[in-house]
Amino acid sequence: MPHPYPLRALGFCSIDDSCDPDILLSVSRSYSFVEWGVLFRPDKEGEPRYATESYVKDKLYKAYKASNGCMKLAAHLCGSRVNEVLRGDDSFLKTLVSLGFKRVQINATSVNGVDTSTLPSASKILRTVISGNRELEFILQRSEETRELWEPFDAEVEGNVSMLFDESKGTGVLPSTYTPPPSQYPVGYAGGIGPSNVVSVLESILKVSGEKDFWIDMESSLRSNVDGVDSFDVMKCQRVIRRVCEEVGLYQFCS
Template sequence: MNPSTVTSTTTNSVTLRFLGFCGVDESIEPDQLSAFSSQYPWAEWGVLFRQDKEGTPRYPREEWVEKLANEKTKQCSGGTTTMNLAAHLCGIRANEVLRGDVGFVQQLQQWGFGRLQINATAINGVDTSQLAETVPHLLQVIQKFPSLEFIIQKNDETEPLWQGLLDDETASPRGSLPHNVSMLLDESKGTGVLPVSWPPPPSQYRIGYAGGLGPETIVQTLPQIIQAASNHPFSSSIWIDMESRLRSTSTDGDDYFDLDKCHQVNAAVCQAGLVQTISI
């Protein structure tokens, strides 16, 4: 992809909080991610946690996560820009949070994760039959960790969960969310399918965009996202996230996280003027 083909149509009101690259795993060394973050501090590395798939592509084992956490610690101690880490909870890990269990959340905080995304969908191994009943338990977890940001997938399948949060008046005014909660708009539910359109940010809470984003689609989709987000209250607080299109297959047939594709996406985002500092 040639970054020069990206036309900047953005206004100063549209900037990215994070550029999310999800699915980092044991196919890449954490120090490579650290080096990328040092140059591009808006990058956020998303780690998928699902116990029944640990050690397979996209789902690293705990030993690798500890290496990643150590890289973040080294950056902090060295005085350089720290790495942004997001935990994407699936399967048992998501179910634990939904029933109010804070054990793994505490571990994630110790590892240096700043954001936690609850992937409460069937494709991510979560029982979605009683999501509405989990809202009070989830709120208790959210309130116990005010310094962590919790991300809820907003789609038709997760509606009982996010609508329950919006309707609850114990933690925030009706129609809004607690200060440390945001939503990811992804109707593809993590399957990497481009949406028909990108809705504008609501006035009550922060959002991110996902679904089909990657090096092959970023040029055509960025102007659409910019147009949707322009001149809205939270237009300076959006982020974009991607996963499936960051994968490649080696000559041996191995599926791996492709950092070159992250560089391609990052170049397009910089060219479009969606980050405060262009350093490419």
């Protein structure tokens, strides 16, 4: 039976080599609404927040296979990975599908290392890429900076496109207000969300979203300093899950 609460997913982003995939698998088996986000940016691969290729292809993929489909994975493209897509190169996207990724977020902002001067001409190219990869759901980061990329999709909707409201452009700043979701595609919200405020954020979004499903995504708030190393903190994810399940009252949403 579908849950009555309109929360589609909890997105936990910046999975990197500091994460034990078996722990991620255990969380996914208990809470199938959790989505693990991996940041892909070749010039930063191996740094905190950016998983290595071997980690994704070997360790994370092994956990995904063992999950029998309950582990949800999202690829958050940054830097040259976005520039490739905006030029029409979808070869990397094809590899993601084979590794279990079902959603791809296009972080087409300057803070994410993207050449934003190409955005005015890139929308048509991106549409071709999206229509040629129907097995993936594409998430467009919706902000003023990326308007020239996402706005054409408002008028001519693609069935496998979603929008993420994040005016902070991935910098983890909590917005003062939340935008009511358009009716034509799925939406998510990000920016400054974490264990300490997830309940109040959900309450604020519900005031503008009505009964429309949405997801929320978080990143910066899930990091901790472990022995001097910036690391992904699964315990913080579990705090978010616990607050959502207990304080929001989503007992039937949590297995």
